[in-house]
Amino acid sequence: MDEYFFNSIKCLIFLTYWLLIANITFRVLIKKRRSIASSTLWLLTVYIIPFIGISVWFFFGELYLGKRQKKIANRIWSMSNNWLNELKSCTNIFQMKNSEVANSLFQLCKHRQGTYGIKSNKLKLLSNTNQTIQILIRDISLAKKNIEMVFYIWKPGGIADDVAIALIKSAKRGIHCRLMLDSAGSIAFFRSPWAKIMRKSGIQIVEALKVSLLRVFLRRLDVRQHRKMILIDNYIVYSGSMNLVDPSLFKQSSGIGQWIDLMTRIEGPVAATMGIIYSCDWEIETGLKILPPLPNKQHLRNEYTRNSSIQVIASGPGFPENMIHQALLTAIYSARKELIMTTPYLVPSEDLLYAICTAAQRGVKVSIIIPLYHDSILVKWASRVFFAELLEAGVKIYQFKKGLLHSKSILVDKQLSLIGTVNLDMRSLWLNFEITLVIDDSNFGKDLFYIQKQYISDSLLLDKRMWSTRAYWTIILEKIFYFLSPLL
The missing domain is CATH 3.30.870.10 (Endonuclease Chain A)
Structure with a gap:
């Protein structure tokens, strides 16, 4: 009886092992974006060191979110989206012609994303983090309707705390503030008192792609919310490489010096397309839709450059692939x-x-x-x-x-x-x-x-x-x- 039992267990283990190998092989082969080198490496890893290979595949081989998030992501960013169709009707914001060097890329964006480049924006390039933070604090203080932010890293301390204080003041005077931070990148923020203080002031805070032991078995953990984006009054936007940190304090123990970043501040109708990206991210995390308003005449001031054109490209699960x-x-x-x-x-x-x-x-x-x-x-x-x-x-x-x-x-x-x-x-x-x-x-x-x-x-x-x-x-x-x- 014992021998029969152990033989049955061995057969079950053997069958499970080969089913896992077959399943991973099938998934590697049908993955349309994966290169031959990547596919070959995955298959060799799984076949030669199967137990390690299967474990690594389980955590890192598949690009997926949680079931609820994946379901939302698959339906929200579509060229048939009603909001996008309404945006297309605002023909006065679109630049139909581009420079020779930019024409191919803007045609690609038109084909993949459904809209031409957007004109009539005022652009400013910011290369000094301290200066960028000061301008941002000014814009936060002058906000009239809403402030929405998403960052990979928010590390409390120094000038980052000045931004938090400015946000709290704006929330207390009735400005609708939303803050989305990556769970892994902003772990120091969520462990600090700031999260509780800011929520108490009325700021909505979302911990994006939350990291926990339970979620290890539900989705891939190294897919991160890496965007850095700020929207104010559906009219002013910031985006670039800067996290919400004080460069004089951030990772100074590593001995590599201060981080050097680049941000773009824009006023104009491109805020609408940035807003729909934020809306999609917010819906993936919360299930709530917060569509931005369409551009209005305020977005088309004559003094803003009309010869330029901007496209906004977003990536991630649910967005146009590759x-x-x-x-x-x-x-x-x-x-x-x-x-x-x-x-x-x-x-x-x-x-x-x-x-x-x-x-x-x-x-x-x-x-x-x-x-x-x-x-x-x-x-x-x-x-x-x-x-x-x-x-x-x-x-x-x-x-x-x-x-x-x-x-x-x-x-x-x-x-x-x-x-x-x-x-x-x-x-x-x-x-x-x-x-x-x-x-x-x-x-x-x-x-x-x-x-x-x-x-x-x-x-x-x-x-x-x-x-x-x-x-x-x-x-x-x-x-x-x-x-x-x-x-x-």
């Missing part, structure tokens, strides 16, 4: 004279790497600015794998030495700008909730060019000859870390 990846490729292939890119994390897809190298080889002056000092050991070493190929193609790689360069920007021919939260790595391209502003404006491009040139002047140029003579053990270490990147 859109940001397509946008980056289109922008790079549109370059004719000069391409400048800044990113703190450089682990591009094969397609992006090929596009960047091809741009340099066809005569485009290509520069990539990355941090010399890094907060991620894995990404630091994995990114080094790409240096030799980029340098060989003629790409100039600059390593910023005055802190951690956290800005995410692309400038094409001083005309087409991409500013947002997207890093050039797999996590930003495939997993997280991200946002990118696509701006067709020569004046804005000149401002971005000036800032990027300042970054370059504070950087070290990587020497191709010196890089080729680096120690052999470092090459092996780079390959080991790079080997892990397709698992994302």
